[in-house]
Amino acid sequence: MPVPTEVSTETPESPKRGQTTLYEASTQFRNWRFSRSQLSKTRQSLNEAAVEAIRDTFEADSPGSSSDISFLNADEERLLVKLYITKIPQLCSHFGFPEEVEATATSYLKRFYLKNTVMDWHPKNVMLTALFLATKTANQPIPIDVYTSRIPKTSASDVLDLEFLVAQSLGFEFTVWHAYRALWGIWLDIQSLPDYPKDSIAEIYNSAKIHVRAARLTDAELIYTPSQIALAAFSLASPNIAALWTHAKSSDSILQIIEPLKQMILQDSRAPDVETVRDIDRRLKLCKNPEKVVGSKVYLAKKAEEDRIAAEKRRKKADEIRKAMEENDPFNEDTANKKTLDDAVNEALEDDD
Amino acid sequence: MDAVEKANYERQRRWAKEKKIGEGTYAVVYKGREVKTGRKIAIKKIKVGAMKDGMDMSAIREVKFLRELRHQNVIDLLDVFSSKTNLNLVLEWLETDLEMIIKDRSLVFLPADIKSWIAMTLRGLEFCHRNSILHRDLKPNNLLIAANGQLKIADFGLARDIADPGYKMTCQVITRWYRPPELLFGARYYSTAVDMWSVGCIFAELILRIPYLPGESDMDQLKTIFRALGTPTEEDWPCHTKLPDYVPVGQFPKPPMRDLFTAATADCLNLLSKFFLYEPRKRISARAALSHPYFFALPNPTHPSKLPKISTQSSTRTLEEVDGNVDLDLDSPGPSVKAPAPAKKAPAPVTKVSTPAVKAPTPPSKPSPPPVKPSPPAATAPVPRKLKRKLSSVSSEDGSYCRKLDFMKTGGTRT
Incomplete structure (x- = not known):
């Protein structure tokens, strides 16, 4: 990954004409940047649609059963996800994964819940899958049995069953541009300035790194560019250094843009209150989508329906092929080479997938 | 249906599979069409369910x-x-690849054609390198050719981001004939220069019409390289004897390149030799190569649409075109003009698509993650090589997953 040091102040709607930076060509820039209001609107409507769908599922199962269920709202969903974001650094230090894996897994988890609800997929499992996927996309693959053997009460299928869903929810866009790398770039850059404070710079960088990590608990990466987050972290560690650097880059105005970001890093980076989250999790047990609960009545009904459709498809295909075979028969004497009907159907279905 | 499932379903419906055109161990490739426009596409279906560790690394790399x-x-x-x-990966439909064009003995390459293919290769690669991506498997059959003649770099199954300073990468990459000596010596810290060596090999192969450095084993590969380019001295390549898998493979003199590339211009030879500089830091970059005088001297590169194509079109080239672009010396056909007499019958032209996983295996197979490198003779390291490999194979491809490298330590000294 390049170390991005350029600071973009643009909104997604107005890309620079003529020349695009590498960052602006990235899927992150194109598909995973929001304004604050877009972000809350996205979560709000996702939550509402989920509640409606799950309510319908309950009602279909037994009418009237959804009236006394208290569904989670968007903020409660976010809080629960946040709790599991705080678990990622713990697991990563347990495994000794580098920062890239940790940061990537965190981004995956956040992005996943911009497309899914916790009432369908519990963040505990999604977090484990996101982390496993991140080890692969960040070039640190480990065998699944090694991974699960070091996480209590987790089987390979707990992780792998969701992998496809997670990858799909990410739109298969695995590349993430991280603020910690931008921070590194700025730090290298600062050291090329003529009058930087040589004695304290290492300490300032270390404290800025802590702010970048704190920013991972917030929505910052969904709103700001990696370099903006990095600069905000530097500014929190040492406003003078940040000003020195932006001045050298002739972009003093950027400091105003990152003021709200600095506030966000300070205010939103606290881990959620455990009691509050425990209460949310308790309610989640009652309002989670029964279609996703293995063995539930609705789950079984859905599976049966899927099986019925698959069988129907198979029967149709078999008819087609039988017909085709019969039509071709007069011209095809060589029966030894002829595939059996079953094989042909299997092959045809395989190709359809 | 979930929103995610629904979106996926919508996508799936945009593409129609028509015909299976290839099958490999981990993927099946279909020819297909975009339903709305009817344009031809290729669908590469990767079987993920069969994988023990979920989605496999080459699929992830390619998609990423x-x-x-x-x-x-x-x-x-x-x-x-x-x-x-x-x-399912939906890829643009590409008619053929450079390997098949090279092997088609009925085609005549003009110097301007070679210039055009190399320029397109370098442009694509410069873009990858600018994005900090190493391809790590460049060879003629990974350079696909579109119907309009545009060359496209394909098969990113071994690609990766350039590692940060101090972080190891695997040396088991790049098909042997195109693999640079630093990887053969086991370098775990390397950069874009590895791809540049491969470009040099492809460049030479376009001129010679046969692979330039066809080693029979990893050890023989080094010998083949040194025989062609001379054994590097300490001055040519400082400290190469300190590389992890370094073994002396004999002293070979450096023959003049002109002896083999008889018809090449001075500019052409100069650029070619810069791809083969032993010291990776001195080897020319894609960006610098594109500014090399070779590309500014006559003849100008052939327009992609006029490049030699497989099938019957090869005879349609008019004489004026040939006249304008090459000093014809048909009495002694220089290697850059005409293919050498076919050793074997050239394979029948077959339509081909980007199917890294289903390609017919070429002699030196792509190194696969579990290394099957023969252990070198006279290992000097105290830890037996075999054991070392075994240990590292437990962890990740690119070094241990539980490495304790401190970011500060590696990045901290850089200014």
Whole structure:
């Protein structure tokens, strides 16, 4: 990954004409940047649609059963996800994964819940899958049995069953541009300035790194560019250094843009209150989508329906092929080479997938 | 149906599979069409369900990089969707590849054609390198050719981001004949120069019409290289004897390149030799190569649409075109003009698509993650090589997953 040091102040709607930076060509820039209001609107409507769908599922199962269920709202969903974001650094230090894996897994988890609800997929499992996927996309693959053997009460299928869903929810866009790398770039850059404070710079960088990590608990990466987050972290560690650097880059105005970001890093980076989250999790047990609960009545009904459709498809295909075979028969004497009907159907279905 | 499932279903419906055109151990390739426009596409279906560790690394790499890269000379990934437990990559349809063109003995390459193919290769690669991506498997059959003649770099199954300073990468990459000596000596810290060596090999192969450095084993590969380019001295390549897998393979003198590349111009030879500089830091970069005088001297590169094509079109080239572009010396056909007499019958032209996983295996197979490198003679290291490999294979491809490298330590000293 390049170390991005350029600071973009643009909104997604107005890309620079003529020349695009590498960052602006990235899927992150194109598909995973929001304004604050877009972000809350996205979560709000996702939550509402989920509640409606799950309510319908309950009602279909037994009418009237959804009236006394208290569904989670968007903020409660976010809080629960946040709790599991705080678990990622713990697991990563347990495994000794580098920062890239940790940061990537965190981004995956956040992005996943911009497309899914916790009432369908519990963040505990999604977090484990996101982390496993991140080890692969960040070039640190480990065998699944090694991974699960070091996480209590987790089987390979707990992780792998969701992998496809997670990858799909990410739109298969695995590349993430991280603020910690931008921070590194700025730090290298600062050291090329003529009058930087040589004695304290290492300490300032270390404290800025802590702010970048704190920013991972917030929505910052969904709103700001990696370099903006990095600069905000530097500014929190040492406003003078940040000003020195932006001045050298002739972009003093950027400091105003990152003021709200600095506030966000300070205010939103606290881990959620455990009691509050425990209460949310308790309610989640009652309002989670029964279609996703293995063995539930609705789950079984859905599976049966899927099986019925698959069988129907198979029967149709078999008819087609039988017909085709019969039509071709007069011209095809060589029966030894002829595939059996079953094989042909299997092959045809395989190709359809 | 979930929103995610629904979106996937919508995507799936945009593409129609028509015909299976290839099958490999981990993927099946279909010819297909975009339903709305009817344009030809290829669908590479990767069986994920069969994988013990879930989605496998080459599929992940391919998707990860092709999702980001958009360039005229890089294959276009149009869409990705899933079906049951399969991953489907929708790729642009490409007629053929450079290997098949090289092997087609009925085609005559003009110097201007070679210049055009190398320029397109370098443009695509410069874009990858600018994005900090190493391809790590460049060879003629990974350079696909579109119907309009544009060359596209394909198969990103071994690609990766350039590692940060101090972080190791595997040396088991790049098909042997195109692999640079630093990887053969086991270098674990390397950069874009590895791809540049491969470009040099492809460049030479276009001129010679046969692989330039066809080693029979990893050890023989080094010998083949040194025989062709001379054994490097300490001055040519400082400290190469300190590389992890260094073994002396004999002293060979450096023959003049002109002896083999008889018809090449001085500019052409000069550029060619810069791809083969032993010291990776001195080897020319893609960006610098594109500014080399070779590309500014006459003849100008052939327009992609006029490049030699497989099938019957080869005879349609008019004489004026030939006249304008080459000093014809048909009495002694220089290697850059005409293919050497065929040793074997050239394979029948077959339509081909970007199917890294289903290609007919070429003699030196792509190194696979579990290394099957023969252990070198006279290992001097105290830890037996075999054991070392075994240990490292428990962890990740690119070094241990529980490495304790401190970011500060590696990055901290850089200014």
